[in-house]
Amino acid sequence: QVHLQEWGAGLLKPSQNLSLTCAVYGGSFSGYYWTWIRQSPGKGLEWIGEIDDSGNTNYSPSLKSRLTISVDTPKNQFSLNLTSVTAADTAVYYCARPVGYGSGSYYISWFDSWGQGILVTVSS
């Protein structure tokens, strides 16, 4: 049974950088696109981006200019860095694991495991 745990700074001031890490316990770390998702009252659930154990990434276009997702495979961890935050970045941030089946462009996936979430508040 895989378990995901997020940690990082929970209170930031505008213009600071948001940095979170997710550790994966149990199960395999390779073969998945480890994902960050956030949830705010205003925008609901928002997919942020993903990374595999080789460092291949896929980012949301709306966040791409400020976003870096990195991976530390030996530690089974991946991280999120979002620069120049504003109040609009206030949200609960989740890490999640997508699983699925298929191959190539016919790959159906879903998020079967989630971290407990970490609240990040941006306020002056």
Place this chain on the structure above:
Amino acid sequence: DIQMTQSPSSLSASVGDSVTITCRASHNVHSYLNWYSQRPGEAPSLLIYAASTLQRGVPSRFGASGSGTDFSLTIRNLQADDIGTYFCQQSYSSPYTFGQGTKLEI
């Protein structure tokens, strides 16, 4: 981005009732559609994947159908424990988008 629209945004029902939540995609997502439930203060939890397949451990009172742009989630014989918010999510095209949620009160 593919926009996912759920209806209703909230509903109230009684124990034993059946309820249906609908989800409409702005583009054809085939069967790349998942449903999650979320209790207050918790992370979302997978209910249904690939439009109609029940996640292991989810009661058979939950069912879903649809393909293309129109999908539905039905909960039969509502239990008090079903309270929470339900979300659909498309995994057809990145960025993988979610519906705005349907809050279920019992």
